[in-house]
Amino acid sequence: MRLLAPALVTAAVLLSACGTTESPTTAPTASSGGPVTVTDARGKAVKLESAAEKVVVLEWGETEIVTSLGVMPVGVADAAGYKTWDVAAPLADGVKDVGKRNEPSVDSIVALDPDLVIMAEGRDTALAGQLEAYVPVVVTKSSDASRNFDRLREDVKVIAQAIGKSAEGDKLLSEMDTALAxxxxxxxxxxxxxxxxxxxxxxxxxxxxxxxxxxxxxxxxxxxxxxxxxxxxxxxxxxxxxxxxxxxxxxxxxxxxxxxxxxxxxxxxxxxxxxxxxxxxxxxxxxxxxxxxxxxxxxxxxxxxxxxxxxxxxxxxxxxx
The missing domain is CATH 3.40.50.1980 (Nitrogenase molybdenum iron protein domain)
Incomplete structure (x- = not known):
């Protein structure tokens, strides 16, 4: 959501596409340290052999969430821009930049050998399919002006489940609720x-x-x-x-x-x-x-x-x- 040209601002959607409105959900792990299944914003069940540890994130809001949960991404899109625009959850110096948020490099992402890629719905509908040839992908809703707080809670819970940080996710949301109250x-x-x-x-x-x-x-x-x-x-x-x-x-x-x-x-x-x-x-x-x-x-x-x-x-x- 870096500042865009006026023609894009007045468009019905500021990002390239809008997918399913189905609410993301999570499924419990089969056992501690075992397989994890989450249903993302596409309504797609994403299966992981275990909670992801090496994560690449392609949107700043999601980068903040992952980092807030105690997992430092191995790669993010536009790392320099994130460090300028979002200081709420700082990135470590060693996090790799994998390209622009609207045009990340598939080669750079795959080279990091991640367990999971997290991206926002609408950034590039074809990108998820390209990446899924190499690595599981979780797509978040990222924004919904009809229900943004509920949407944020769902995105946090899905991400937290996928990286094995559900308790930390609940705590993060509780701290937000307390601050607002x-x-x-x-x-x-x-x-x-x-x-x-x-x-x-x-x-x-x-x-x-x-x-x-x-x-x-x-x-x-x-x-x-x-x-x-x-x-x-x-x-x-x-x-x-x-x-x-x-x-x-x-x-x-x-x-x-x-x-x-x-x-x-x-x-x-x-x-x-x-x-x-x-x-x-x-x-x-x-x-x-x-x-x-x-x-x-x-x-x-x-x-x-x-x-x-x-x-x-x-x-x-x-x-x-």
């Missing part, structure tokens, strides 16, 4: 429940700043609403990621003076460099009232439970200040 209490104690917010990222195209709002159903929006906040963005968003498209003029629809803007920019900060002198930007209520908050660099807005906690903590800190 504690954050909601803090927001309510401040009398800030119901505060309207907008979350966005953006990029510069020529002299125009393209803005991508995170609408209802995006993982960040679900996180903020779990804290008791209200998403003020009501524009059209896609069905998988809950993301929209607008420009600075489009933000003028947000007139409630209580609205708070959060934005993400782990690389180029176009909200500062591209909008600082824009008169339309300067007149927006959240800009005029200095209610604009940049998420800390390395806060991945499409991540796992640790990223959810990281986002929640920053929202709570800003809202209750």
């Amino acid at each position: 504690d954050g909601r209490k803090a927001v309510e104690a401040k009398g800030a429940a119901g505060t309207p917010f907008v979350m966005a990222d953006g990029w510069l195209e020529g002299s125009t700043v393209n803005i991508r709002p995170f609408g209802k159903g995006s993982l960040v929006s679900d996180t903020a609403e779990a804290l008791g906040l209200k998403n003020a963005w009501t524009g059209e968003v896609d069905a998988q990621w809950g993301l929209g498209a607008t420009d600075v003029e489009g933000l003028t629809a947000l007139t409630d003076p209580k609205t708070v803007l959060f934005y993400s920019a782990s690389e180029d900060d176009v909200f500062t460099t591209g909008l600082a002198g824009n008169p339309v930007w300067q007149r927006l209520p959240f800009v005029a009232s200095k209610k604009v908050f940049k998420l800390e660099p390395g806060t991945w807005t499409f991540g796992g439970p640790k990223s959810v906690v990281r986002v929640a903590e920053q929202f709570v800190k800003a809202i209750t200040a």
Whole structure:
């Protein structure tokens, strides 16, 4: 979900394809250390001789989950990008880069002799089939704007089962739930429940700043609403990621003076460099009232439970200040 061109942002799906909507499930191991079977986002039963130890991961959110569970991948897609955009679960220096997330190298993956490859649904429908000639593949849903928290739980449980870390997966989800509950209490104690917010990222195209709002159903929006906040963005968003498209003029629809803007920019900060002198930007209520908050660099807005906690903590800190 690195920043994409506007034409892609407005597409029905931001990634290349959407597969089955069947919920991933897990099957118990036959015995301790024995075979493992998981049913992934394709509805496909993936059988492993034992829990995977050498894992290659092709999407950042899933990389974060695997690493959070205590298993360091042997290879990931765009390792440098992950280290920039997601610091919630750091990678070891020795993890191999296997290419781009949307175009990983099959040769590089196979050369690592992994027990399992984990990839996101929609990245490349043909890639899973190519890899399965050499290694088992588990496909995750990765995002679903109609049920993102349930989807995240399912992805975590499937991954945890596949790598023999089910207890750690349950603990990871429990820690996320506790952080959200504690954050909601803090927001309510401040009398800030119901505060309207907008979350966005953006990029510069020529002299125009393209803005991508995170609408209802995006993982960040679900996180903020779990804290008791209200998403003020009501524009059209896609069905998988809950993301929209607008420009600075489009933000003028947000007139409630209580609205708070959060934005993400782990690389180029176009909200500062591209909008600082824009008169339309300067007149927006959240800009005029200095209610604009940049998420800390390395806060991945499409991540796992640790990223959810990281986002929640920053929202709570800003809202209750």
